[in-house]
């Protein structure tokens with residue numbers, strides 16, 4: 107069996123007396139979509155916050171396996187998870203830079219690379235050719251992604267002025283601009299209509315198949331989950347209650363009970 | 371509907387009158403006079419009555435004409451709109467005109483010593499405004515202690531110039547570096563703070579520096595201040611009416627009559643160049659990755675972290691670079707005054723600079739100029755009516771906040787556009 111991209115082992119996160127994640131283990135494959143589902147408050151977002159360094163996990167370990175190294179994600183604090191380990195994420199409530207243009211949003215995502223090219227600003231001040239070239243490349247990359255989500259014509263508008271669905275898509279491609287190994291999406295389909303939802307599915311499949319990026323997906327919209335995920339992890343009260351393919355999940359009595367028991 | 375609006379307006383104005391009474395009653399109405407070594411109270415209720423009526427009626431009128439959104443005849447919707455439009459679309463032309471005007475200003479027929487002094491002072495504030503704009507406008511860090519860096523720049527310039535006798539062009543960068551170091555020093559403890567908390571700590575920092583300058587007598591001469599700071603020279607040629615034996619001065623070198631205005635004009639161009647350098651630098655750096663990161667940090671720090679942008683370094687560079695320009699301006703201040711003391715670096719200076727940045731429109735370079743001309747000009751116009759100055763100042767701010775709540779020039783232009791960069 108090929109090596110997993112992400113290994114989460116015995117992860118536990120406590121807030122005071124509240125156990126938000128309880129001894130959770132799961133793994134995610136490279137070029138596969140792994141969905142994390144569960145009722146409200148199950149601890150899904152908290153898993154992301156631990157993975158991406160926003161919270162310090164109480165116990166357990168998280169490893170990211172690249173071609174020839176195994177990175178312990180616990181060692182990285184917030185921004186370094188993105189910068190050094192290549193784990194990108196989006197947020198449950200969209201976090202764009204609303205007063206900056208769409209293109210600028212994508213350029214900020216390529217900050218570290220551009221910062222190096224600008225010689226920590228000094229070369230950049232004098233328009234050094236190497237910097238100008240790198241900046242052009244970065245614009246090309248941005249344009250590539252904008253073409254994919256069909257927003258090229260709005261590149262110079264403020265991100266905050268985009269319709270809701272477009273903002274969601276922009277946040278996803280912005281995360282892709284850091285060139286991640288693992289992309290964590292927190293409820294990307296929330297608030298989308300059926301058409302937008304279908305476009306989102308296409309985008310995620312494209313990222314998985316063409317970009318060979320592993321995707322970790324939190325989602326309430328079951329049509330999205332069932333249609334595109336390769337593997338599903340079900341959480342309830344911080345515990346993993348089930349894992350398997352989407353079909354297995356749909357028919358699992360534990361899962362049905364968890365949902366019916368708490369939500370309806 | 372109409373009647374209800376009328377009623378609430380009247381209620382509101384009566385309430386305003388009450389507030390005015392509570393405020394002005396004790397302040398204006400009760401005047402104490404010392405008579406035969408005892409204090410007597412001389413009430414002046416008539417004046418208070420007039421003030422209260424003016425406030426109440428004024429409130430009623432503004433309610434009717436300005437805040438009444440249904441009524442399209444309001445001032446806001448006509449004059450305000452056209453001014454807004456003009457400012458939004460003509461920013462570039464305004465800037466160009468201003469630069470040309472400031473270059474020829476010293477040689478205009480009506481320009482005299484007094485106007486030159488004001489112009490120099492305005493340019494100093496403009497430069498400070500542009501420097502602080504990096505910290506507040508771009509990086510979104512509300513810094514109320516900016517005058518501290520102005521002070522550090524002035525004092526380090528003065529100390530190096532006095533004790534080592536180094537020239538302006540050597541001391542200037544040193545002062546800038548010192549100020550930048552203090553910027554980092556302030557930056558570290560406030561990295562995790564935002565908004566109000568940040569404002570309070572930076573305010574305290576500004577006061578700390580001033581108190582340090584007051585009390586470190588051996589180095590700063592405390593409240594006595596530093597005197598005898600060398601005047602700047604024109605590339606080694608001093609401005610002196612009576613040169614020493616065999617000394618070349620500005621007027622002997624160019625073979626012209628000595629005129630004290632020569633030094634003033636030189637100082638004017640010096641601060642103009644320094645300010646324009648600050649401006650060019652800011653315009654350029656805004657388009658570099660670091661500048662974009664500053665703005666992104668202002669918009670959403672958490673999103674920045676998720677994209678791998680290092681918030682610590684990004685904030686510290688903003689503090690350091692902003693402080694550096696404050697330091698440059700401080701050096702200029704020191705050499706122009708030839709005397710500095712902690713008195714010049716009080717909180718009110720910080721407040722004025724912040725007001726300039728905020729009223730100008732966060733992040734807008736031209737806005738800083740307009741706000742400076744407006745505020746400093748106003749202070750000057752009211753110089754003879756000492757006690758009304760602050761009222762005028764406050765009134766002006768209120769007006770700007772009513773008509774342009776996001777600052778005089780509030781539109782932000784993207785730092786890069788796909789259209790332009792792909793047609794290149």
Ligand SMILES: Nc1ncnc2c1ncn2[C@@H]1O[C@H](COP(=O)(O)OP(=O)(O)OP(=O)(O)O)[C@@H](O)[C@H]1O
Nearest residue numbers: 121124126144145146147148149150151152153198
């Ligand atoms: N910073 C925090 N401090 C205290 N408790 C927290 C914190 N973050 C999350 N929690 C708690 O942890 C539990 C899990 O929250 P989490 O946000 O991970 O749920 P979720 O599965 O993402 O839910 P939803 O579907 O509503 O987004 C909740 O009970 C929440 O109140």
Ligand SMILES: [Mg+2]
Nearest residue numbers: 150151152198
């Ligand atoms: Mg959540």
